[in-house]
Amino acid sequence: MEQHAVEQHGETGTTGPGAVVTTGLDVVVTTVASDSHTWNLVFLQLLLEELGHRVTNLGACVPDALLVAECARLAPGLIVVSSVNGHGFPDGLRVAAALRARPELARTPLVIGGKLGIEGTGADARRRALLAAGFDGVFEEGGSPGAFPAFLRALAPGGRPPLDGAPVPVVSGARR
Numbered sequence: 001m002e003q004h005a006v007e008q009h010g011e012t013g014t015t016g017p018g019a020v021v022t023t024g025l026d027v028v029v030t031t032v033a034s035d036s037h038t039w040n041l042v043f044l045q046l047l048l049e050e051l052g053h054r055v056t057n058l059g060a061c062v063p064d065a066l067l068v069a070e071c072a073r074l075a076p077g078l079i080v081v082s083s084v085n086g087h088g089f090p091d092g093l094r095v096a097a098a099l100r101a102r103p104e105l106a107r108t109p110l111v112i113g114g115k116l117g118i119e120g121t122g123a124d125a126r127r128r129a130l131l132a133a134g135f136d137g138v139f140e141e142g143g144s145p146g147a148f149p150a151f152l153r154a155l156a157p158g159g160r161p162p163l164d165g166a167p168v169p170v171v172s173g174a175r176r
């Protein structure tokens, strides 16, 4: 009997004879060129992997051109930008423009989060500007803990729910 492979994203399993069903997303986790913090990236990688996604973590201080080149090469299902050094807002605006300028990345889901400013205020204005620049979700510290996992579930309905008691990031505000 002819066998049909069903390729969605990610983790592989079977639902019938020969059927290959995959769940989860290929995700690029990155920070911006100015930011040398790394534990935020490790945290996000672990969280995403726990939720059933596969992560390429580009590490600290990623130059814009390298980020764009790697995303174009890997064609991920989601790009997650994290920054905590206080320069994430201007760096994020620049990175979004660079990514969205590439036709093959123009529609790739793209989010940013962390500590994006150097003041506790202005999160709403930052969020609006980042969404206008091309991000699909902005998750600043201090927002709803469930917002990022909910965003991921909407993108990849086959993904795993968080384990009981698993840490979730402090986040806020997705566009969708």
Ligand code: B12
Pocket (backbone or CB within 6 Å): 034, 035, 036, 037, 038, 039, 040, 043, 044, 080, 081, 082, 083, 084, 085, 086, 087, 111, 112, 113, 114, 115, 116, 117, 118, 119, 139, 141, 148, 168, 169, 170, 171
């Ligand atoms: C360790 C540390 C460093 C180390 C980093 C070492 C390393 N390998 O990572 C060193 C010493 C290098 C460093 C340097 C600097 N640091 Co520093 N650092 C910290 C510190 C103490 C802990 C950061 C950390 O590892 N946290 C653990 C991780 C897991 O948590 P997190 O980063 O907060 O991320 C969480 C959330 O933000 C969220 N999140 C993050 N990104 C994203 C993305 C998405 C999509 C989502 C959903 C969630 C999410 O998820 C994580 C888990 O909850 C913080 C203070 C603090 N207590 O947070 C300051 C801090 C981040 N640093 C700060 C600053 C200012 C600097 C320097 C500019 C200092 C200087 N003058 O040189 C430099 C910047 C260097 C650079 N080029 O980026 C400030 C940033 C201020 C701001 N954003 O308003 C902080 C907040 C300290 C402070 N209170 O002033 N730092």
